[in-house]
Amino acid sequence: MQHQTERGPRGPAPGAAGRRRVVVTGAGVVSPLGDSPAALHRALAAGASARKPIELFETGGIGCHEAGEIRPFDPQAYVGERNLRPLDRTSRLLVVAAQLALADSGWAAAGQPRPAGNPEAAAAEVGLVVGTTFCSVRTIAEFDRRALRLGPSHASPLDFANSVINAAAGQAAIWHGLRGVNSTLAGGEASGLQAIAQAAELVRTSRADAVLAGGAEELCFESFLGYYRAGRLCGSLDRGAAERPVPFDARRNGFSLSEGAALLMLEDASAAAARGAAVRAEVLGWGAAFAAASGEAGMADAVARAVRLALADAGAAPAEIGCLSASASGSLPVDRAEARGVAAALGERAAELPVTAIKAMLGEGLGVSAAWQAVDLVETIGDGVLPGIAGLEQLEPGLPLPLPETAPSATRRLEPAARRRALVTAVGADGHCAALVLGAP
Amino acid sequence: MSAAAPARRIAVTGLGAVTPVGTGKEEVWANLLAGRLGFAPVASFDTKAFNVHLGAEVQGFSPSAYVRSLDPTRLGRASQLAIAAARLALADAGLAEEPREPGGPLEPGEPLGVGEVAAALAGVAMGTTSGEPREVERFDDRYLAGELDAVGAEFMTLYPCHMIAAHVGRELGFAGINTMIPAACAAGNYALAHAVDVLRAGRAELMLAGGADAFSRITYAGFARLGAIAPERCQPFDRRRKGMIPGEGAAVLVLEPLDAARRRGARIYAEVAGYGLSCDAHHMTAAHPEGDGAVRAMSRALADAGVAPEQVSYISAHGTGTPTNDRLEAIAVGRVFGAGTRVPISSIKSMLGHTMGAASAIEAAVCALAVATDEIPPTMGLEDPENDFDYVPNEARRLRVEVAMNNAYAFGGNNASTIFRKCELS
Numbered sequence: 001m002q003h004q005t006e007r008g009p010r011g012p013a014p015g016a017a018g019r020r021r022v023v024v025t026g027a028g029v030v031s032p033l034g035d036s037p038a039a040l041h042r043a044l045a046a047g048a049s050a051r052k053p054i055e056l057f058e059t060g061g062i063g064c065h066e067a068g069e070i071r072p073f074d075p076q077a078y079v080g081e082r083n084l085r086p087l088d089r090t091s092r093l094l095v096v097a098a099q100l101a102l103a104d105s106g107w108a109a110a111g112q113p114r115p116a117g118n119p120e121a122a123a124a125e126v127g128l129v130v131g132t133t134f135c136s137v138r139t140i141a142e143f144d145r146r147a148l149r150l151g152p153s154h155a156s157p158l159d160f161a162n163s164v165i166n167a168a169a170g171q172a173a174i175w176h177g178l179r180g181v182n183s184t185l186a187g188g189e190a191s192g193l194q195a196i197a198q199a200a201e202l203v204r205t206s207r208a209d210a211v212l213a214g215g216a217e218e219l220c221f222e223s224f225l226g227y228y229r230a231g232r233l234c235g236s237l238d239r240g241a242a243e244r245p246v247p248f249d250a251r252r253n254g255f256s257l258s259e260g261a262a263l264l265m266l267e268d269a270s271a272a273a274a275r276g277a278a279v280r281a282e283v284l285g286w287g288a289a290f291a292a293a294s295g296e297a298g299m300a301d302a303v304a305r306a307v308r309l310a311l312a313d314a315g316a317a318p319a320e321i322g323c324l325s326a327s328a329s330g331s332l333p334v335d336r337a338e339a340r341g342v343a344a345a346l347g348e349r350a351a352e353l354p355v356t357a358i359k360a361m362l363g364e365g366l367g368v369s370a371a372w373q374a375v376d377l378v379e380t381i382g383d384g385v386l387p388g389i390a391g392l393e394q395l396e397p398g399l400p401l402p403l404p405e406t407a408p409s410a411t412r413r414l415e416p417a418a419r420r421r422a423l424v425t426a427v428g429a430d431g432h433c434a435a436l437v438l439g440a441p
Numbered sequence: 442m443s444a445a446a447p448a449r450r451i452a453v454t455g456l457g458a459v460t461p462v463g464t465g466k467e468e469v470w471a472n473l474l475a476g477r478l479g480f481a482p483v484a485s486f487d488t489k490a491f492n493v494h495l496g497a498e499v500q501g502f503s504p505s506a507y508v509r510s511l512d513p514t515r516l517g518r519a520s521q522l523a524i525a526a527a528r529l530a531l532a533d534a535g536l537a538e539e540p541r542e543p544g545g546p547l548e549p550g551e552p553l554g555v556g557e558v559a560a561a562l563a564g565v566a567m568g569t570t571s572g573e574p575r576e577v578e579r580f581d582d583r584y585l586a587g588e589l590d591a592v593g594a595e596f597m598t599l600y601p602c603h604m605i606a607a608h609v610g611r612e613l614g615f616a617g618i619n620t621m622i623p624a625a626c627a628a629g630n631y632a633l634a635h636a637v638d639v640l641r642a643g644r645a646e647l648m649l650a651g652g653a654d655a656f657s658r659i660t661y662a663g664f665a666r667l668g669a670i671a672p673e674r675c676q677p678f679d680r681r682r683k684g685m686i687p688g689e690g691a692a693v694l695v696l697e698p699l700d701a702a703r704r705r706g707a708r709i710y711a712e713v714a715g716y717g718l719s720c721d722a723h724h725m726t727a728a729h730p731e732g733d734g735a736v737r738a739m740s741r742a743l744a745d746a747g748v749a750p751e752q753v754s755y756i757s758a759h760g761t762g763t764p765t766n767d768r769l770e771a772i773a774v775g776r777v778f779g780a781g782t783r784v785p786i787s788s789i790k791s792m793l794g795h796t797m798g799a800a801s802a803i804e805a806a807v808c809a810l811a812v813a814t815d816e817i818p819p820t821m822g823l824e825d826p827e828n829d830f831d832y833v834p835n836e837a838r839r840l841r842v843e844v845a846m847n848n849a850y851a852f853g854g855n856n857a858s859t860i861f862r863k864c865e866l867s
């Protein structure tokens with residue numbers, strides 16, 4: 001095992017006896033660019049921008065004033081008149097995404113969802129795996145400040161219940177009666193993909209038959225100021241310069257913060273077939289790695305390892321990958337590391353791979369980002385439309401990506417062969433890297 | 442379960458812990474068996490605005506004794522505790538006989554040491570309740586003082602909870618899968634379960650799995666507001682119990698495939714035989730009134746391990762000492778094991794308090810030790826048990842521990858049970 005840096009799948013090939021296949025039977029999305037996979041896909045293909053002046057909180061004293069705020073966001077338009085008061089913004093986003101995903105995948109929308117005609121209903125309880133960076137740092141901070149201002153006897157029990165980082169997953173489980181596996185994963189920008197991978201593993205290994213998986217993140221003052229001070233928001237380092245949250249662009253200067261929730265319904269293929277569910281895509285394989293060494297080289301190496309592991313797990317060769325939804329957000333070092341890592345893993349294939357980076361339009365949604373990427377790539381698998389990278393005018397010189405010299409931002413239509421196997425990469429600025437291979441049904 | 446090839450068996454080969462009753466496996470285990478209590482007036486913040494004052498803080502902890510590659514002063518406390526537990530666990534597993542000099546971490550292709558596992562196949566899975574709460578507390582202090590200008594880059598480079606797992610990975614050069622599972626008070630068991638899945642699937646050859654939490658005024662204020670903090674002592678399962686006592690700490694278990702552990706001649710504490718997860722989907726802070734979620738987690742763990750309830754020798758209870766938890770936990774255990782069960786059950790929270798995200802990781806280490814040594818720690822402060830169960834009152838006990846079950850329940854209705862089995866030489 002010494003000096004071995006990767007490992008092929010131990011199990012049999014996908015679909016072979018003994019390994020369950022994992023399929024996507026639906027999705028729910030809440031985003032600043034649409035509240036359904038189709039609406040989001042249309043907006044991304046049209047190059048729409050999620051950025052707008054922030055109204056959720058005061059940005060006085062911060063040099064940036066725009067973000068991907070979801071406005072208006074009216075949860076009751078989706079979930080009805082039930083009491084939303086116990087839910088903070090992250091939980092509301094997740095509850096709505098879960099509602100939409102349950103409906104889209106043909107499960108009962110509330111109460112005790114059960115698939116029609118499944119004799120083993122007890123084993124078919126729906127699970128929920130959520131990726132998030134903060135859950136709600138606003139709730140946590142508000143709880144603390146209230147207790148400090150007014151004294152601990154005035155602390156809010158409601159806020160305290162929501163101060164745990166698994167609160168949104170717990171609230172969504174309560175709301176929709178999801179009694180299966182329930183888990184929350186935190187890995188920055190990679191969280192959503194980590195969650196999808198963990199859920200797929202649970203289905204593949206027969207621990208669950210149906211799991212909602214994705215991510216959720218809210219926009220709030222605390223994280224917005226925090227990322228501004230960390231120099232990660234577009235324009236927060238070179239103050240006064242135009243804000244250019246454009247992935248892979250030579251003049252990019254940080255990301256645009258965003259918010260939302262997205263969940264895929266992942267199911268065992270035979271259970272999905274038994275209930276007559278429409279299959280949108282198959283989850284073929286996944287991989288994860290960590291950049292233990294700081295700096296661009298360490299990050300690129302981790303990206304490459306995650307991609308190689310995902311391909312090996314999927315039993316897919318680089319040449320079979322038809323397109324890539326990249327994690328790139330406009331971040332200076334991370335975008336470059338991602339491009340280099342993907343190129344290292346895919347070799348010659350990287351030179352001609354169609355690439356999108358939807359954060360050009362959506363912004364950086366942290367925990368939800370990779371779930372948005374996966375949801376939209378399922379749409380691409382369906383209709384062949386790969387969104388462009390809006391605003392990309394001048395590719396950073398030397399980036400090993402095959403973006404065309406002219407009109408690099410244009411949306412493309414993929415040939416059917418290019419939609420059979422699609423790759424998602426998710427790269428966290430703190431070193432968490434994940435990759436996922438989706439396949440046409 | 443599917444009819445796939447037999448799953449890889451997973452061994453526990455190293456234990457590290459930093460707790461309110463000591464640091465390192467030997468000290469912690471000796472103190473738990475001796476019934477030492479880790480409670481003292483809270484030192485890390487002023488409790489005069491509270492009507493309770495006890496906490497279970499880690500005393501005299503020196504991060505620089507453990508943090509060598511990274512700068513110990515540029516880490517949150519939970520990360521410091523986690524790194525200490527991870528280093529202790531690796532050393533205990535015989536995987537750090539020649540400590541690396543301070544400096545850069547391992548390259549992915551470089552072997553870790555005695556085990557010769559490449560760094561790229563070595564992963565980290567950590568659980569937490571609050572991540573690095575002191576960083577948000579610092580932010581709030583500045584907010585209320587009108588000094589937000591003083592907030593610098595460190596808020597976002599230290600605060601997000603995934604930094605705990607990231608810091609452990611960076612410090613040790615573990616370049617494989619790196620997962621942070623903030624599943625609140627069941628997080629240690631969740632991280633352990635995830636690590637088992639990763640190893641069973643062949644996605645790593647070595648995993649550090651555990652949990653960490655730092656003592657926090659946010660946590661303290663929350664539980665105080667719920668009336669859940671005991672004023673004087675923590676007495677799980679006693680009729681007069683008055684609540685839990687918040688604590689802090691970290692524990693890490695070294696997990697590796699059983700066959701690989703045997704090949705390298707590692708000491709094997711126990712096999713992680715299985716786990717079960719479930720969600721109450723009932724209430725954020727109160728367990729299901731019939732213990733439904735806890736029953737499903739225990740039942741799934743037993744099925745996963747292929748163990749019948751009567752084969753379980755010891756249960757490490759969640760046992761917080763709050764009136765509600767202990768009552769519902771007794772109902773759930775009764776439903777799985779039978780109302781008249783005599784299986785020994787104890788709660789080390791009677792000594793450690795509730796160390797939050799670290800709790801079920803410390804308790805998992807205790808289960809591994811119980812299986813390895815045939816001793817079980819007591820439930821302290823137990824004078825008038827509420828149920829007719831064997832709660833191992835006030836004195837440790839020697840008995841053969843073939844199988845130990847570790848139960849953990851969290852806000853959000855997240856339930857997790859793990860099972861440890863004796864691993865005879867073969």
